[in-house]
Amino acid sequence: MASTPETMPDGRPAIGLIGLGAFGQLAARHLAPHADLTGHDPHAPMPDGVQAVTLAEAAAQPVVILAVPVQALGEVAAAIAPHIQPGALVIDVASVKLEPMRILRETLPAGTRILGTHPLFGPQSAAQGVAGQSIVLCPEPGVDPECAASFLRERLALDVHLSDADTHDRTMASVQALTHLVSKVITDLDLPPAPYTTRSFELLAEAARLVSQDSDALFRAIERHNPHAADLRRRFFEAARALDKRLAE
Incomplete structure (x- = not known):
């Protein structure tokens, strides 16, 4: 160079x-x-x-x-x-x-x-x-x-x-903010070790493990300082509540 x-x-x-x-x-x-x-x-x-x-x-x-x-x-x-x-x-x-x-x-x-x-x-x-x-x-x-x-x-x-910065943040709202949110929920559930699993569970557990040591400051930055993350987070929780309601019917 x-x-x-x-x-x-x-x-x-x-x-x-x-x-x-x-x-x-x-x-x-x-x-x-x-x-x-x-x-x-x-x-x-x-x-x-x-x-x-x-x-x-x-x-x-x-x-x-x-x-x-x-x-x-x-x-x-x-x-x-x-x-x-x-x-x-x-x-x-x-x-x-x-x-x-x-x-x-x-x-x-x-x-x-x-x-x-x-x-x-x-x-x-x-x-x-x-x-x-x-x-x-x-x-x-x-x-x-x-x-x-x-x-x-x-x-x-x-x-x-x-x-460009806006395209980056729009992309990261789903690629990073959503995946970190899901992984954080899985981590906070504190599930016990499973004696046997499925491949899909192993992938979820691996995603949670990869972000489990991230600081709370980093998690908050990803979720709160991305201007496009809040809307996707709202839609995620709305979908989760709708699914919960459907399963209760």
């Missing part, structure tokens, strides 16, 4: 990673072999391959990745805004896109290149590695995502999809 404004002469991106929670740790582990990583998170240990720096130093990198909850994004964006360099590429990894990209657009300096991303995997689903996993890129108008897309394809072997 040729040198670009966000890469060093040797082609390694210089990245400031802000937020080293569960997903930040996963990102750091897979990015460290391919990038010069600096990181900031006062509440989490710094993984191998990441140099601990101040928030200002992390925010001053040519590429800045914000691996923080949607609920904290506004506060973090305001804190880093004075330190963002002209033309820097700022990336978020939230599970919704319209709200985070609006926050970044309204808070960061003019000229900042904003690239919304949604890795469609997490620490559990990527336990065996990220190769072959999917990621969605939602660039701001005028932002060319090709350099980032090439890095993700060639260095991390990810399956890269391009989308």
Whole structure:
């Protein structure tokens, strides 16, 4: 990959990673072999391959990745805004896109290149590695995502999809918000282990297991910060109540 404004002469991106929670740790582990990583998170240990720096130093990198909850994004964006360099590429990894990209657009300096991303995997689903996993890129108008897309394809072997933020959130209302809702209900039922099962039950149990360790903040972000999720959730519960009524007749 040729040198670009966000890469060093040797082609390694210089990245400031802000937020080293569960997903930040996963990102750091897979990015460290391919990038010069600096990181900031006062509440989490710094993984191998990441140099601990101040928030200002992390925010001053040519590429800045914000691996923080949607609920904290506004506060973090305001804190880093004075330190963002002209033309820097700022990336978020939230599970919704319209709200985070609006926050970044309204808070960061003019000229900042904003690239919304949604890795469609997490620490559990990527336990065996990220190769072959999917990621969605939602660039701001005028932002060319090709350099980032090439890095993700060639260095991390990810399956890269391009989308606009609204199409992404509409799609995720069913692909993610609905499946997480169903999986959360199954998990909360706390069913005892079954001595024998069907394939369909095993698939439901696997779906519930994959999201069982997700934080409540992530679940709320998926359900409450996607503007298209509430209507689908309403329709789901209406269908469930109608089915319950039919079975009682």
